[in-house]
Amino acid sequence: MLIVMKQNATPEQVEAVVERIRSLGLTPHAIPGAQRTAIGITGNKGGLEGSPFEGLPGVGEVLRVSQPFKLVSREVQPEDTVIDVGGVQLGGKAIVVMAGPCSVESREQLLAAAHAVKSAGARFLRGGAFKPRTSPYEFQGLGEAGLKLLAEAREQTGLKVVTEVMDPDDLSMCVEYADVLQLGARNMQNFSLLKKLGGVKKPILLKRGPSATIREWLMAAEYVLAHGNNQVALCERGIRTFETATRNTLDLNAVPVLKALTHLPVVVDPSHGIGIRAHVPAMARAGIAAGADAIIVEVHPRPEQALSDGQQSLTPTEFEELMRQVRIIAGAIGRAIG
Amino acid sequence: MLIVMKQNATPEQVEAVVERIRSLGLTPHAIPGAQRTAIGITGNKGGLEGSPFEGLPGVGEVLRVSQPFKLVSREVQPEDTVIDVGGVQLGGKAIVVMAGPCSVESREQLLAAAHAVKSAGARFLRGGAFKPRTSPYEFQGLGEAGLKLLAEAREQTGLKVVTEVMDPDDLSMCVEYADVLQLGARNMQNFSLLKKLGGVKKPILLKRGPSATIREWLMAAEYVLAHGNNQVALCERGIRTFETATRNTLDLNAVPVLKALTHLPVVVDPSHGIGIRAHVPAMARAGIAAGADAIIVEVHPRPEQALSDGQQSLTPTEFEELMRQVRIIAGAIGRAIG
Amino acid sequence: MLIVMKQNATPEQVEAVVERIRSLGLTPHAIPGAQRTAIGITGNKGGLEGSPFEGLPGVGEVLRVSQPFKLVSREVQPEDTVIDVGGVQLGGKAIVVMAGPCSVESREQLLAAAHAVKSAGARFLRGGAFKPRTSPYEFQGLGEAGLKLLAEAREQTGLKVVTEVMDPDDLSMCVEYADVLQLGARNMQNFSLLKKLGGVKKPILLKRGPSATIREWLMAAEYVLAHGNNQVALCERGIRTFETATRNTLDLNAVPVLKALTHLPVVVDPSHGIGIRAHVPAMARAGIAAGADAIIVEVHPRPEQALSDGQQSLTPTEFEELMRQVRIIAGAIGRAIG
């Protein structure tokens, strides 16, 4: 159960509700939001007949939520969340394309990629300045220098910047440079970082953990919303299965399942999902046909020289062709590439 | 390595090549085909410099095959296999829709389903007369009575019939009634049945095992081809993963991977793949956008009364809407629903 | 619910109970057994208050079974099933060791293996005459010649013979030569073969499918019992996971789970389970410590020359050392190697 307080509810009113919940032997979870406070209730087994909360001062709505996730649930918010990123709508009718290299490697590389994806129709530039690498001996990213290059590319192209944050120590720096903060797959259940992202005034792109169920993923998003940031998009990037012919198993089943369960925008990453350059366009088309609100695609000016993920990065020419294809699919389902 | 004999090669010529292979310390695998014999060679580690086979009488082509699967490989046959089922092309430019109930339950049920899917544009009627059920206490199918009903439905509608064979004892009966024989997911590595299907003059729809890698699946198809039947289509129907929000994880990544590795037609089963009625259309659209040659969809006149798989079966009305959607997607990628 | 008829119940009494079940809108499943008939009931949603069956003529017991599996369940039979194989007890206090080569390759190889494992303390000789191979080009087994060699080895050593049956056409031949029939992992849900094994008068070693849940596995065993053969042992041989450092993931968790759910003996196959020779003894020890009633181990006189599974087969010397270790572990848990 979730009690949503009125916008003008006073702290005393919130406290009174919290006390009332406790007095019933239940556990209150006050969730302060940007505009209003919600109070989750757990511990009620049998249901609360004739809600004892509806008359209380300051109470706006009392919602019965059958899922363990509450704020991210369509039960709580039936209409889609549309995230406005400096004028680009994520989760609206138009489908958004994010593209760029896996890692920011150099000024020349990043700007070449940025101009190429911009001219092909992307709205977001992706690129990692902090790289989660399986081995400590692999390239770990350029750090702040990389963030500065992303900002320069944004200035030159007007693209919005999405980049990954790995370390809470870098969080304020990433907030300064990026338009959207990505939380990587391996950190999906890094709960301390999730809580900190709840306190940030930037949208979050929350990648699915390689072995996370859809419900665990939604619970991770719930952490961010419960800590105050409701600008979260969910990015399917492939799960870990027994199959070795592909890097991961892009789970497009998650797209319609998520669209039914949550109001948050859904993004598909075909590059990490299948991990094979030649097959990225097929999975991008399929992701859009399945109902994704955005795709995020790795593009590198010279994939064969990439410091990471070269085998799954498209050349600018291949990306142009992919854009042509996804425009047609978007049109076929009554949407457009925005 | 694969040696393809000429069509008019004599048995003596085949035997001479086999002997030559043995004399080199290698293992020959004679694979008699409808029109010509192929001889697979295994055991060559280092490569055979200056092929010792090319001059031999009766030898057509000598193919170096890097994959463990040979006859199903695009290396061996670059052009697509198109299976002609009484005038309906499977694997050609047009995309084919197969639809019908999970199980044949009654004359009234099957004929209602058949007429409904026919009028919506399906070309194949699916329906199980022999049902592989997890529990021995569940409905096991109508057996031959079910096959007769399928034949009656074919007569009334002109739909081709695809149905599962489980037991070699029923094989000749299934051949008599069906146009395409399905080998179910749980029997994908039932090698004795695969060999017997190699001797049959009907096309085979080979479902992927729930934990089969793409390579194991292709090797299963190789069994059928190696035993004489090259009319095989591969059906992705979902793999088993840790995810519990869906019945299986429909692995659409397999579609482009297969189209690159093999010349055989690829079919997608969104019904078993995701297992949730409301989400079947999204996965059907995605499957076609990914490049499938056909889809197979469960449709039941009254899903809520189905003896099996009711939760994933579409009503005739829902199926009509699905057909409308997949027609648009097919058009968007330059194909049509055939 | 399960109704167990008295041993002397007449066919008319069985039929009367069946009719009574139908008259209540439920579905009866008559399960003829060696000594008495059981009748499973499905379709009862709410429970049957004041059982309408207990007074009926011929009715022995009426059992409420909460699991979908019934005859294999400990609810139905609390005491362990002990399978007597010509004087060797499988499922009793003593732990039994089965050993031998993956495939029967030659008289010399098999007899060498048989004498070696016999002298080290094994009671069963394993060896495949019919081999399920991923590729049609791999060694498929010696067939009946292999069965004859197994019989010869039995005569020489007194070992009991366990061998795999793949094809129903070979079933009567396998029954003739073998003491225990193995159903392989890939055929675990080959329901038509399971039903036929229900009609056989030999014990069955039912291997777990590589992606079968424990419940599906028990349901597969239920098929055999429901069709008349209650001499079934369950063999854990590794499941398919994402891990690639081992051939399979031997799931020893299944051992205590099975011992709680079912009365059937539990066998562990460390050879297929981990697939690495050096680590087979550790997993054999662990399997016994976890509570297995038997282990089945691959032993080959010259593993490096084996036609199959050489990398996981022990030499006779390694097997002797393994026997030494498992004897100690068996003793530590109050059992012995029988």
Add this chain to the structure above:
Amino acid sequence: MLIVMKQNATPEQVEAVVERIRSLGLTPHAIPGAQRTAIGITGNKGGLEGSPFEGLPGVGEVLRVSQPFKLVSREVQPEDTVIDVGGVQLGGKAIVVMAGPCSVESREQLLAAAHAVKSAGARFLRGGAFKPRTSPYEFQGLGEAGLKLLAEAREQTGLKVVTEVMDPDDLSMCVEYADVLQLGARNMQNFSLLKKLGGVKKPILLKRGPSATIREWLMAAEYVLAHGNNQVALCERGIRTFETATRNTLDLNAVPVLKALTHLPVVVDPSHGIGIRAHVPAMARAGIAAGADAIIVEVHPRPEQALSDGQQSLTPTEFEELMRQVRIIAGAIGRAIG
């Protein structure tokens, strides 16, 4: 390749080697250690004939390392790492038992658990003060108050304390109170935290991620060693598979595989691994039989009232019985419970 500098090598000598590596077109990775610096080399494809490093001043050893992990590898250090925790040896001949509640809940609960496990023979007290919970609405741990209770329990019992660190902000606090820091499964690839743990002067218990391969897990340990802390123990706690009868699938195969690949101590957590109280002892026995150096077991004075993991926690009485069993198994393999 790995170059291990002599203990008295000067910074100039290290730098000279680094330069030499670069001059050959390779990439050096200086890894400063407590006593000596190692320099990993990546980028060498073909092998370096007649090593150009062996003569250089300050160079101790030049090791060819075939694995991507180096410092954790048995190739680099053949002898076992033994971690001394205030006199208790982890990784030595004796097997160590760690036990305690999932979460520190109250002074009364923790002290009861601590005294119980101490008197039964445990050497370490486990207990979480910071809890990674799937839901933001679940109990998140007592924080520093919990750490203080752990320290108090240590004082009373002499048990060493192992507790999880989740947030880098809490790291110095955890270092202050704990004897061993646990990095939880969900944070196994939290690379920024791994690097920080490399700078800590306390041993690390590194839990396996639920979908981490053994190689990825070793690479995560490599991060800690490469950043200066070579006191790392690896804890198998179950992987995520398709099986739902158990909470996770405790992968005991990892034990012998790890013991062969790495010199680090291996710990087994049967409580999280199988997740069912009744079956924890069987998996504890099996873990020790497989070769684990330690086990970590959840014990709660009143499991039915636990705020987390009650279903898998043993009562003190059950834990005593488990200790009795594992002592026997340890003895059977020539070890003892230390």
